[in-house]
Amino acid sequence: VELIEAFKNHGKEVILMEAMPRVMANYFDKEITEEAEKVIKEAGVEMHLGETVKKFEGDDRVKRVVTDKGSYEVDMVVMSVGFRPNDELYKDYLETLPNGAIVVDTTMKSSKDDDVYAIGDCATVYSRASEKQEYIALATNAVRMGIVAANNALGKHVEYCGTQGSxxxxxxxxxxxxxxxxxxxxxxxxxxxxxxxxxxxxxxxxxxxxxxxxxxxxxxxxxxxxxxxxxxxxxxxxxxxxxxxxxxxxxxxxxxxxxxxxxxxxxxxxxxxxxxxxxxxxx
Ligand SMILES: Cc1cc2nc3c(=O)[nH]c(=O)nc-3n(C[C@H](O)[C@H](O)[C@H](O)COP(=O)(O)OP(=O)(O)OC[C@H]3O[C@@H](n4cnc5c(N)ncnc54)[C@H](O)[C@@H]3O)c2cc1C
The missing domain is CATH 3.30.390.30 (FAD/NAD-linked reductase, C-terminal dimerisation domain)
Known part of the structure:
Protein backbone atom coordinates (compact mmCIF):
# COMPACT_ATOMS: atom_id res chain seq x y z
CA VAL A 1 0.00 0.00 0.00
CA GLU A 2 2.92 2.34 0.66
CA LEU A 3 4.31 1.43 -2.76
CA ILE A 4 1.14 2.37 -4.67
CA GLU A 5 1.56 5.91 -3.37
CA ALA A 6 5.23 6.02 -4.34
CA PHE A 7 4.49 4.83 -7.89
CA LYS A 8 1.49 7.15 -8.24
CA ASN A 9 3.64 10.10 -7.15
CA HIS A 10 6.01 9.19 -9.99
CA GLY A 11 3.16 9.54 -12.48
CA LYS A 12 2.56 5.81 -13.04
CA GLU A 13 -0.77 4.11 -13.64
CA VAL A 14 -1.19 1.82 -10.65
CA ILE A 15 -3.39 -1.21 -10.01
CA LEU A 16 -3.68 -2.62 -6.48
CA MET A 17 -4.64 -6.31 -6.37
CA GLU A 18 -5.70 -7.70 -3.01
CA ALA A 19 -7.04 -11.19 -2.33
CA MET A 20 -8.78 -10.07 0.87
CA PRO A 21 -11.99 -8.03 0.55
CA ARG A 22 -10.36 -5.04 2.29
CA VAL A 23 -6.98 -3.29 2.25
CA MET A 24 -4.67 -3.86 5.24
CA ALA A 25 -7.26 -6.26 6.64
CA ASN A 26 -4.79 -7.88 9.07
CA TYR A 27 -4.24 -4.59 10.89
CA PHE A 28 -7.47 -2.61 10.68
CA ASP A 29 -11.20 -3.32 10.88
CA LYS A 30 -13.76 -2.33 8.26
CA GLU A 31 -14.67 1.04 9.82
CA ILE A 32 -11.08 2.19 9.31
CA THR A 33 -10.17 0.45 6.03
CA GLU A 34 -13.25 1.91 4.34
CA GLU A 35 -11.73 5.37 4.86
CA ALA A 36 -8.35 4.24 3.55
CA GLU A 37 -10.00 2.73 0.47
CA LYS A 38 -11.79 6.04 -0.24
CA VAL A 39 -8.47 7.89 -0.09
CA ILE A 40 -6.77 5.34 -2.37
CA LYS A 41 -9.60 5.55 -4.90
CA GLU A 42 -9.60 9.37 -4.83
CA ALA A 43 -5.87 9.29 -5.59
CA GLY A 44 -6.68 7.53 -8.86
CA VAL A 45 -5.43 4.04 -8.03
CA GLU A 46 -7.40 1.22 -9.65
CA MET A 47 -8.26 -1.07 -6.75
CA HIS A 48 -9.25 -4.72 -7.12
CA LEU A 49 -10.26 -6.14 -3.75
CA GLY A 50 -11.24 -9.77 -3.21
CA GLU A 51 -9.35 -10.69 -6.37
CA THR A 52 -6.62 -13.35 -6.35
CA VAL A 53 -3.61 -13.28 -8.65
CA LYS A 54 -3.22 -16.64 -10.42
CA LYS A 55 -0.29 -16.15 -12.81
CA PHE A 56 1.90 -13.78 -14.76
CA GLU A 57 2.26 -13.96 -18.54
CA GLY A 58 5.06 -12.62 -20.73
CA ASP A 59 8.31 -13.65 -22.36
CA ASP A 60 11.50 -11.85 -21.34
CA ARG A 61 9.42 -9.73 -18.95
CA VAL A 62 5.95 -9.80 -17.43
CA LYS A 63 3.24 -8.37 -19.71
CA ARG A 64 0.00 -9.57 -18.21
CA VAL A 65 -1.38 -10.40 -14.76
CA VAL A 66 -4.08 -13.06 -14.71
CA THR A 67 -6.43 -13.20 -11.71
CA ASP A 68 -9.51 -15.24 -10.81
CA LYS A 69 -11.63 -12.38 -12.22
CA GLY A 70 -9.78 -11.00 -15.23
CA SER A 71 -6.49 -10.27 -16.89
CA TYR A 72 -4.58 -6.97 -16.99
CA GLU A 73 -1.82 -5.60 -19.19
CA VAL A 74 1.14 -4.36 -17.14
CA ASP A 75 4.71 -3.13 -17.55
CA MET A 76 5.90 -4.18 -14.13
CA VAL A 77 4.74 -6.16 -11.08
CA VAL A 78 5.65 -5.69 -7.42
CA MET A 79 4.61 -8.63 -5.27
CA SER A 80 4.16 -8.10 -1.54
CA VAL A 81 2.50 -11.25 -0.33
CA GLY A 82 3.96 -11.78 3.11
CA PHE A 83 7.10 -13.33 4.52
CA ARG A 84 8.21 -16.17 6.74
CA PRO A 85 11.39 -17.15 8.58
CA ASN A 86 13.93 -19.14 6.58
CA ASP A 87 14.11 -22.15 8.91
CA GLU A 88 16.39 -24.42 6.83
CA LEU A 89 19.28 -23.96 9.26
CA TYR A 90 17.45 -24.99 12.45
CA LYS A 91 14.13 -26.64 11.64
CA ASP A 92 15.15 -30.14 12.84
CA TYR A 93 16.88 -28.81 15.93
CA LEU A 94 14.91 -26.00 17.59
CA GLU A 95 11.26 -25.69 18.61
CA THR A 96 9.37 -23.50 16.15
CA LEU A 97 5.87 -22.28 15.40
CA PRO A 98 4.31 -23.89 12.30
CA ASN A 99 5.63 -20.96 10.17
CA GLY A 100 9.24 -21.69 11.26
CA ALA A 101 9.64 -18.91 13.87
CA ILE A 102 11.95 -19.99 16.72
CA VAL A 103 10.06 -20.19 20.01
CA VAL A 104 11.90 -18.12 22.62
CA ASP A 105 11.25 -17.22 26.25
CA THR A 106 11.18 -13.64 27.57
CA THR A 107 15.02 -13.61 27.67
CA MET A 108 15.12 -14.53 23.94
CA LYS A 109 16.57 -17.96 24.70
CA SER A 110 15.35 -20.79 22.50
CA SER A 111 13.50 -23.54 24.31
CA LYS A 112 15.75 -26.43 23.30
CA ASP A 113 19.29 -25.10 23.56
CA ASP A 114 20.62 -22.72 26.25
CA ASP A 115 23.30 -21.50 23.86
CA VAL A 116 20.90 -20.39 21.14
CA TYR A 117 19.18 -17.02 21.38
CA ALA A 118 16.92 -15.81 18.60
CA ILE A 119 15.76 -12.27 17.76
CA GLY A 120 13.93 -10.39 15.05
CA ASP A 121 11.93 -11.80 12.17
CA CYS A 122 13.05 -15.41 12.77
CA ALA A 123 11.71 -15.52 16.36
CA THR A 124 8.46 -15.36 18.31
CA VAL A 125 7.51 -12.47 20.61
CA TYR A 126 5.40 -12.51 23.75
CA SER A 127 2.10 -10.82 22.98
CA ARG A 128 0.52 -8.87 25.82
CA ALA A 129 -2.87 -9.01 24.12
CA SER A 130 -3.07 -12.80 23.73
CA GLU A 131 -0.58 -13.60 26.57
CA LYS A 132 1.12 -16.10 24.23
CA GLN A 133 4.21 -16.33 22.03
CA GLU A 134 3.17 -15.01 18.62
CA TYR A 135 4.81 -14.12 15.32
CA ILE A 136 4.79 -10.32 14.92
CA ALA A 137 7.70 -9.31 12.69
CA LEU A 138 8.57 -5.63 13.15
CA ALA A 139 11.76 -3.58 13.43
CA THR A 140 10.50 -2.22 16.77
CA ASN A 141 10.48 -5.75 18.17
CA ALA A 142 13.77 -6.73 16.52
CA VAL A 143 15.79 -3.91 18.12
CA ARG A 144 14.29 -4.46 21.59
CA MET A 145 14.80 -8.21 21.33
CA GLY A 146 18.42 -7.60 20.37
CA ILE A 147 19.02 -5.54 23.52
CA VAL A 148 17.36 -8.20 25.71
CA ALA A 149 19.25 -11.10 24.10
CA ALA A 150 22.64 -9.36 24.28
CA ASN A 151 22.20 -8.55 27.98
CA ASN A 152 21.11 -12.10 28.84
CA ALA A 153 23.83 -13.73 26.73
CA LEU A 154 26.36 -11.66 28.71
CA GLY A 155 24.88 -12.68 32.05
CA LYS A 156 22.68 -9.69 32.92
CA HIS A 157 19.07 -10.79 33.38
CA VAL A 158 16.71 -8.61 31.34
CA GLU A 159 13.13 -9.62 30.45
CA TYR A 160 11.28 -8.71 27.28
CA CYS A 161 8.26 -6.63 28.29
CA GLY A 162 6.08 -7.93 25.47
CA THR A 163 4.71 -6.53 22.29
CA GLN A 164 1.42 -5.22 21.00
CA GLY A 165 2.58 -5.04 17.39
CA SER A 166 2.01 -1.28 17.26
C1 LIG B 1 8.96 -3.20 2.93
C2 LIG B 1 9.07 -3.34 4.41
C3 LIG B 1 8.75 -2.26 5.22
C4 LIG B 1 8.83 -2.37 6.61
N1 LIG B 1 8.51 -1.29 7.39
C5 LIG B 1 8.58 -1.40 8.73
C6 LIG B 1 8.24 -0.29 9.56
O1 LIG B 1 7.91 0.80 9.09
N2 LIG B 1 8.30 -0.45 10.91
C7 LIG B 1 8.70 -1.63 11.48
O2 LIG B 1 8.75 -1.72 12.72
N3 LIG B 1 9.05 -2.69 10.71
C8 LIG B 1 9.01 -2.62 9.36
N4 LIG B 1 9.34 -3.70 8.57
C9 LIG B 1 9.81 -4.93 9.23
C10 LIG B 1 11.28 -4.83 9.58
O3 LIG B 1 12.00 -4.46 8.43
C11 LIG B 1 11.78 -6.17 10.10
O4 LIG B 1 10.96 -6.61 11.16
C12 LIG B 1 13.21 -6.07 10.61
O5 LIG B 1 14.07 -5.63 9.58
C13 LIG B 1 13.68 -7.42 11.14
O6 LIG B 1 15.02 -7.34 11.49
P1 LIG B 1 15.92 -8.65 11.47
O7 LIG B 1 17.28 -8.21 11.88
O8 LIG B 1 15.26 -9.74 12.24
O9 LIG B 1 15.91 -9.17 9.98
P2 LIG B 1 16.46 -8.49 8.66
O10 LIG B 1 16.40 -7.00 8.73
O11 LIG B 1 15.75 -9.19 7.54
O12 LIG B 1 17.99 -8.90 8.67
C14 LIG B 1 18.39 -10.24 8.53
C15 LIG B 1 19.69 -10.25 7.76
O13 LIG B 1 20.24 -11.56 7.81
C16 LIG B 1 20.81 -11.86 6.55
N5 LIG B 1 20.88 -13.33 6.46
C17 LIG B 1 19.89 -14.22 6.23
N6 LIG B 1 20.36 -15.50 6.25
C18 LIG B 1 21.67 -15.41 6.52
C19 LIG B 1 22.72 -16.39 6.67
N7 LIG B 1 22.50 -17.68 6.54
N8 LIG B 1 23.98 -15.93 6.95
C20 LIG B 1 24.23 -14.59 7.08
N9 LIG B 1 23.26 -13.63 6.93
C21 LIG B 1 22.03 -14.03 6.66
C22 LIG B 1 19.84 -11.23 5.57
O14 LIG B 1 20.47 -11.02 4.33
C23 LIG B 1 19.48 -9.92 6.28
O15 LIG B 1 20.34 -8.86 5.93
C24 LIG B 1 9.27 -3.60 7.18
C25 LIG B 1 9.59 -4.69 6.36
C26 LIG B 1 9.49 -4.55 5.00
C27 LIG B 1 9.87 -5.75 4.14
Missing part, protein backbone atom coordinates in the same frame (compact mmCIF):
# COMPACT_ATOMS: atom_id res chain seq x y z
CA UNK A 167 2.24 0.02 13.72
CA UNK A 168 1.38 3.06 11.63
CA UNK A 169 0.98 3.93 7.99
CA UNK A 170 0.40 7.10 5.98
CA UNK A 171 -1.54 6.58 2.73
CA UNK A 172 -1.82 9.61 0.44
CA UNK A 173 -1.68 11.86 3.51
CA UNK A 174 -4.23 9.87 5.53
CA UNK A 175 -2.78 8.70 8.84
CA UNK A 176 -3.55 5.35 10.42
CA UNK A 177 -2.15 3.46 13.40
CA UNK A 178 -3.06 0.31 15.26
CA UNK A 179 -1.92 -1.70 18.26
CA UNK A 180 -2.91 -5.08 19.66
CA UNK A 181 -5.62 -7.09 17.89
CA UNK A 182 -8.25 -5.80 15.52
CA UNK A 183 -11.74 -7.15 16.21
CA UNK A 184 -11.60 -9.45 13.18
CA UNK A 185 -8.19 -10.88 14.16
CA UNK A 186 -9.23 -11.33 17.80
CA UNK A 187 -12.33 -13.28 16.73
CA UNK A 188 -10.19 -15.41 14.37
CA UNK A 189 -7.97 -16.17 17.36
CA UNK A 190 -11.00 -17.41 19.28
CA UNK A 191 -11.02 -14.54 21.80
CA UNK A 192 -14.33 -13.36 23.24
CA UNK A 193 -14.26 -9.63 22.55
CA UNK A 194 -16.36 -6.51 22.36
CA UNK A 195 -15.53 -3.32 20.50
CA UNK A 196 -16.43 0.35 20.33
CA UNK A 197 -16.06 2.71 17.39
CA UNK A 198 -16.07 6.48 17.92
CA UNK A 199 -15.78 9.40 15.52
CA UNK A 200 -15.34 12.98 16.65
CA UNK A 201 -13.80 16.32 15.74
CA UNK A 202 -10.19 16.32 16.88
CA UNK A 203 -10.64 19.67 18.67
CA UNK A 204 -13.58 21.85 19.77
CA UNK A 205 -15.89 22.97 16.94
CA UNK A 206 -15.46 26.61 18.06
CA UNK A 207 -11.90 26.49 16.71
CA UNK A 208 -11.44 27.95 13.20
CA UNK A 209 -10.85 24.52 11.66
CA UNK A 210 -10.83 20.89 12.64
CA UNK A 211 -10.82 17.41 11.13
CA UNK A 212 -12.40 14.16 12.29
CA UNK A 213 -10.62 11.35 14.08
CA UNK A 214 -11.86 7.76 13.83
CA UNK A 215 -10.97 5.47 16.70
CA UNK A 216 -11.90 1.91 17.55
CA UNK A 217 -11.05 -0.17 20.60
CA UNK A 218 -11.29 -3.92 21.13
CA UNK A 219 -11.56 -5.36 24.63
CA UNK A 220 -12.15 -8.63 26.44
CA UNK A 221 -15.77 -9.51 27.14
CA UNK A 222 -16.43 -9.60 30.88
CA UNK A 223 -13.18 -8.08 32.20
CA UNK A 224 -13.04 -5.04 29.87
CA UNK A 225 -9.27 -5.58 29.44
CA UNK A 226 -8.04 -3.60 26.42
CA UNK A 227 -6.79 -5.82 23.58
CA UNK A 228 -6.47 -3.46 20.65
CA UNK A 229 -6.95 0.03 19.25
CA UNK A 230 -7.04 1.65 15.81
CA UNK A 231 -6.85 5.33 14.89
CA UNK A 232 -7.37 7.07 11.54
CA UNK A 233 -7.33 10.78 10.71
CA UNK A 234 -6.43 13.38 8.11
CA UNK A 235 -4.29 15.30 10.58
CA UNK A 236 -1.67 13.14 12.19
CA UNK A 237 -2.73 11.61 15.52
CA UNK A 238 -0.88 8.33 14.96
CA UNK A 239 1.33 8.74 18.00
CA UNK A 240 -1.69 8.60 20.31
CA UNK A 241 -1.53 4.85 19.64
CA UNK A 242 1.39 4.69 22.11
CA UNK A 243 -1.00 5.39 25.00
CA UNK A 244 -3.23 2.49 23.94
CA UNK A 245 -0.17 0.26 23.50
CA UNK A 246 1.03 0.99 27.04
CA UNK A 247 -2.48 0.44 28.39
CA UNK A 248 -2.54 -3.03 26.79
CA UNK A 249 0.98 -3.74 28.06
CA UNK A 250 -0.09 -2.90 31.61
CA UNK A 251 -3.35 -4.87 31.38
CA UNK A 252 -5.59 -1.80 31.77
CA UNK A 253 -9.35 -2.03 31.41
CA UNK A 254 -11.56 0.20 29.29
CA UNK A 255 -12.94 1.78 32.47
CA UNK A 256 -9.45 2.66 33.74
CA UNK A 257 -8.45 4.09 30.36
CA UNK A 258 -11.60 6.25 30.16
CA UNK A 259 -10.67 8.09 33.35
CA UNK A 260 -6.94 8.40 32.66
CA UNK A 261 -5.20 11.76 32.82
CA UNK A 262 -4.62 13.11 29.30
CA UNK A 263 -4.00 16.83 28.76
CA UNK A 264 -6.53 19.19 27.16
CA UNK A 265 -5.80 22.30 25.11
CA UNK A 266 -8.35 23.58 22.54
CA UNK A 267 -5.58 23.92 19.98
CA UNK A 268 -5.13 20.14 20.05
CA UNK A 269 -8.15 18.34 21.52
CA UNK A 270 -11.30 18.39 23.65
CA UNK A 271 -11.60 18.11 27.46
CA UNK A 272 -12.96 14.62 26.95
CA UNK A 273 -11.09 13.83 23.77
CA UNK A 274 -11.79 11.09 21.23
CA UNK A 275 -9.15 9.03 23.03
CA UNK A 276 -11.04 8.90 26.29
CA UNK A 277 -14.52 9.05 24.74
CA UNK A 278 -14.01 5.82 22.81
CA UNK A 279 -13.40 4.09 26.14
CA UNK A 280 -16.01 6.10 28.05
CA UNK A 281 -18.80 5.20 25.61
CA UNK A 282 -17.86 1.50 25.46
CA UNK A 283 -20.66 -0.73 26.76
Missing amino acids: NAICVFGYNMASTGWSEETAIKKGLKVKSNFFKDAERPEFMPSYEDVLVKIVYEEGTGRLLGAQIASKHNHAEAIHAFSLAIQRGMTVQEFALSDFFFLPHYNKPLSWMTMVAYTAK
